[in-house]
Amino acid sequence: RGGQTERVIPFAQPGNLTRVLAVASGKGGVGKSSVTVNLALALAKQGRSVGILDADIYGHSIPDLLGLGDARPTVVDDMIMPVPAVGGLKVISVGMLKPSRDQVVAWRGPILDRALTQLLSDVYWGDLDYLLLDLPPGTGDVAMSLGQKIPKSEVIVVTTPQTAASEVAERAGTMAHILEQRVLGVVENMSWLESRCPHCEETHRMELFGSGGGLTVSEALTDRLVYDVPLLTQVPYDEALLAGGDRGVPIVESNPDHPAAAALLGLAESVA
Ligand code: ADP
Numbered sequence: 001r002g003g004q005t006e007r008v009i010p011f012a013q014p015g016n017l018t019r020v021l022a023v024a025s026g027k028g029g030v031g032k033s034s035v036t037v038n039l040a041l042a043l044a045k046q047g048r049s050v051g052i053l054d055a056d057i058y059g060h061s062i063p064d065l066l067g068l069g070d071a072r073p074t075v076v077d078d079m080i081m082p083v084p085a086v087g088g089l090k091v092i093s094v095g096m097l098k099p100s101r102d103q104v105v106a107w108r109g110p111i112l113d114r115a116l117t118q119l120l121s122d123v124y125w126g127d128l129d130y131l132l133l134d135l136p137p138g139t140g141d142v143a144m145s146l147g148q149k150i151p152k153s154e155v156i157v158v159t160t161p162q163t164a165a166s167e168v169a170e171r172a173g174t175m176a177h178i179l180e181q182r183v184l185g186v187v188e189n190m191s192w193l194e195s196r197c198p199h200c201e202e203t204h205r206m207e208l209f210g211s212g213g214g215l216t217v218s219e220a221l222t223d224r225l226v227y228d229v230p231l232l233t234q235v236p237y238d239e240a241l242l243a244g245g246d247r248g249v250p251i252v253e254s255n256p257d258h259p260a261a262a263a264l265l266g267l268a269e270s271v272a
Helices: 032-045 109-121 141-149 163-178 213-225 239-247 259-271
Strands: 019-025 050-054 074-076 079-081 083-085 089-093 130-134 154-159 182-196 203-206 231-237
Touching (some): 019 032, 019 163, 032 089, 032 130, 032 154, 032 259, 109 141, 141 163, 154 163, 163 213, 182 213, 182 259, 213 231, 231 239, 239 259
Parallel strands (some): 019 130, 019 154, 050 089, 050 130, 154 182, 182 231
Antiparallel strands (some): 074 079
16 A cells, blocks of 8 residues: 555445435535534445545534534554444544644645545445545635546535525536536525414524525526536524534434534435
């Protein structure tokens, strides 16, 4: 391994059965990483073997969302062993390659490309049913090199309901198409907040961040890609999801009965 030897990415080999799902968004802060960890855990709850590669060089928030703290992978026989997490998830984050937590990863182009190759080829993933990739927001270097390295990888686009967010999300989907990755569908996050009216006791949906973004992206991508790119689910805004993220326990684990968790569990079913 290493040196001049060509690195082999198992997921790109003919006959490899792992489904590689890249979670993309047009911009940061829309909930891409939250969707990634909850989808991963929901798939694991179906009995699947699931890995997460956190390739978001700007955010790399996956370890925190799973309560992994400063856990580092170990190296056995030249292979990097992923960090085990809740539900049997196997996790590797670009953040784990940094010498210290507060260092900024400022990789570009070839270095980034090499780091991604290493995380795909030198990590002992074992037999995975799913590998989920948390991509950096936007249509940048990582998405492009992933599409080249693993052409069979499929893309899930996360957006908020605002039109501004959906425009950039649409571009992310179009990029996936150029790279000939299949776009599985769209997830709209923070779609509404459910609250009980103190006067009439009824539950109302408050659209905090506008509406229609998910559907707009789904329709625009369906138009452009000439196959059905469905709106897979709408995830409400939920304090428990936010709190769970801070505590390192995904909502499908902490509050599976909440509508937000139900939406994410349903997402796993529609993806599987
Ligand atoms: P991204 O990966 O797109 O940057 P994150 O998943 O890190 O976004 O989410 C950004 C912040 O918003 C986090 O604090 C997360 O807990 C919170 N968040 C994401 N989705 C929801 C939601 N549906 N309800 C409440 N908070 C959410």
